[in-house]
Amino acid sequence: MITIFRAAAYSFKKAISLCRGDRRLLADLIGSEQGGSVLNCIVLIALGCGVYGFTVGLRNGWEMGAYVAIKLPLIIFITLIVNGLLNGFLGLVLGSGIGFRKSIQFLLAGFAIMSVILGALSPVSFFATLNMPSSVDGAGRFAWHGASLLMHTCLIAVAGITAHSRLLSCVREFADSSRAGTHVFFAWLAGNLFVGAQISWNLRPFFVSPGLNVEFLRQDPFNGNFYEAVTVALKNVSLI
Secondary structure: OHHHHHHHHHHHHHHHHHHOOOHHHHHHHHHOOOHHHHHHHHHHHHHHHHHHHHHHHHHHOHHHHHHHHHHHHHHHHHHHHHHHHHHHHHHHHOOOOOOHHHHHHHHHHHHHHHHHHHHHHHHHHHHHHHOOOOOOOOHHHHHHHHHHHHHHHHHHHHHHHHHHHOOHHHHHHHOOOHHHHHHHHHHHHHHHHHHHHHHHHHOOOOOOOOOOOOOOOOOOOOOOOHHHHHHHHHHHHOOO
16 A cells, blocks of 8 residues: 555656656656556556546546546556557558557557646536536436537547647657658557547446436447547537
């Protein structure tokens, strides 16, 4: 337990440095051969995404908040596993010279920065949750549900893009050429956004749709896709 608290405190110090834009720390996280840098990134992902996830699910009670606090970091780790091999291939095919191990370190560092940003945005999510009406009937319930989905989608997307943009200069430095580094960076970004969005759909719910019960996973996790849900949410929001 003491070791966990020490790791959390050390990771918090790292998070502060990342928020200050410490490029040397970012380069150390990516270039380090030590397992400690991997552990630090994992702790930052678990803490940042966990806190943000709790504020997302809190709209439907403490139980749902706890579920989402577990599932949001889980999305990151599953995306890392799914995209780790793919990004390694892309790094080699696009001529960057960045192999599998280094591509995974880039992903971990990017997701760690993203989690720090989401942790910083958790008060915004918390107060947005508190101020959403809880007694809306009829079509209004679906409209506010759609608004929640779109708000959190935008916040997470902005956090992810901002975090990855911090990696662009480092990718160029580690790549065999700046041009190849730029190409592989945008390939990684597109892959992470696509895979992460669909995995989030498979691990739904994060806030319960009107008329459905609170549960950890839906019984039909592969029915539909994230992009259909966003389209429906846009239509429902027009009812507000």
